[in-house]
Amino acid sequence: MDMQPKELLAILQKEVVPALGCTGPTAVSYVAAEAATAVGGTPLKVEVKVDRHIGTKNSDVGIPGTSAVGLKMAAALGALVGDAAVGLNVLHNVTPQDEKKALAFSKSGAVTVEPDLETEILGLFMDCTVTTDKGIGRAVVVKTHTNLVYREANGKVQVTCAIIGAISGSGFTGVAATGPIMIPRMVEQGYPRGFATALVTVSPVLGLLIPPSAIMIIYGWITETSILACFLSTVGPGLLVMFLFCFINMLSCRKFDLTLMPPMPIREKVQVTGKRFFTAIPALLMPIIILGGIYGGAFTPTEAAAVAALYSIPVGLWVYRAMKLKDVKKMTFDSICSIGSIMIMIVFCLMLSQTFVMLKVPQALIEIIFGLTTNKTLILILMNLFLFLVGMIVNDSTGMLLCAPLLLPLVQQLGISPVQFAAIMGVNLAMGGVTPPYASILYLGMRIGKCEFSEILTPTMKLLIFGYVPVVFLTSFWPDLSLFLPRLFGYAV
DSSP, X not given: OOOOXXXXXXXXXXXXXXOOSOOHHHHHHHHHHHHHHHHOSOEEEEEEEEOHHHHHHSTTOBOTTSSOBSHHHHHHHHXXXXXXXXXXXXXXXXXXXXXXXXXXHIIIIIEEEEEOHHHHHHTOEEEEEEEETTEEEEEEEETTSSOEEEEEETTEEEEEOTTHHHHHTOHHHHHHHHHHHHHHHHHHTTOOHHHXXXXXXXXXXXXXXXXXXXHHHHHHHHHTOOHHHHHHHTHHHHHHHHHHHHHHHHHHHTTSOOOOOOOOOHHXXXXXXXXXXXXXXXXXXXXXXXXXXXXTTSSXXXXXXHHHHHHHHHIIIIISOOOOHXXXXXHHHHHHHHHHHHHHHHHHHHHHHHHHHHTTHHHHHHHHHHHHOXXXXXXXXXXXXXXXXXXXXXXXXXXXXXXXXXXXXXXXHTTOOHHHHHHHHHHHHHHHTXXXXXOHHHHHHHHHHTOOHHHHHHHHHHHIIIIIHHHHHHHHHOHHHHHHHHHHTTOOO
16 A cells, blocks of 8 residues: 555544644543543553644643643543543542642652654544553543543443444544554454454445435435435445444454453443443434434434534533534634535536536436346346446545436436435445545555555455445345335335
8 A cells, every 4th residue: 555644644634523622631631531430440550642742732731620730640630530421621620639649640650641653643542541450441532632432441342433434424534533443452352453454444334324424415415316215225235234244253253363351240331331321412412313303304404414513512512511612613614615615526516417418428328228238137237337336446425426317317217216226326335435446445444454455355355245245236136125214204215
């Protein structure tokens, strides 16, 4: 792979939300508190790896809510008395006695804060390990300093953002957030590096199928098909792909000499899960508002986005206290820029679509195809191969914009519902993101997993051939897989 660090950083800067105005010490306190809370007990040792820039710019910065300064004191306070449940207001209850205790703990040599040179290139997360009298806890936080992406206790994973791709609709985000954390852990437990990298890299592509999916919004708009019906059409294929990936991983694990940690006691698991769930309720309400409102008919997808944006502002400002009023202006400006660039791309693609119509390109394509064969099965196979090849050379959004208006008249001639065709296009184009030569998500995964192409190729092909290709053909030839949910919600498809 020839992707350079600067190119990789440029990708990640587009995919990862910039820091929301909090200081390095605050973030260090938060990640230390998360790691200590994960395992419980009295902290004996705290090790934090941070971005190089955080380390150089915040060594003497004051710690909000205290009279202390420095990253080591921040780590010590977070581990000893930090309240992780309140997010970035982690040190809201610190007393002078707590500061004295943390100072002594810090000076004892039990606290280290060092730059992680490998992850500094990504500029993506900070990593904290806390050893207590009950074991070892670990937490990793995305560089926004607000999103916990991983937490474990005594080697047992408690939380991971494996569904981040589905939440963000971005395979890049899923790989960038989970890869640096999950791949090393899987390798430590006995997974071959190539297989671990392939599994973590291929899985976030599900974010393009599980609602809300960005490419389904694009398809619905340019083909004038119900966006909600398009969302529902890819749920079945997405869940089936997820099940097949899990099944393939289960079979493959039997060949590996894995080192597994003992399970967490049920009582402790229930306590930790309950506490975290209660803390996460305000954030979990957002997808409920979005999807529940759309599916319940309360508002359209566009209105749902507006409602979610309005809901997130007070939650971020006053519930989690992860942002300030001045950050709202910057986020609004960034959103306007992103939407503007997307709109320009869509306008030109719509112009191309109208050109196709004026030149009767779809009709010519239909005549050519039906001149070769009128067999519906053969035409669907050819169309899937065409979409697969498109996905190999362009990204999913571009492929959707170019191919949907061109192929929709053809599939309608075959008697295929536009909603089923949305699912067919979705599964094909999503697979293209991990299929060379374009394969931008695959290359990013290789860089993060420190894996050669020869190592990742075989397990990736195994996952695609046995986990993805069957779903592509099932989606094409078994309409109920993609149309069951839309029909259940009353759509005449």
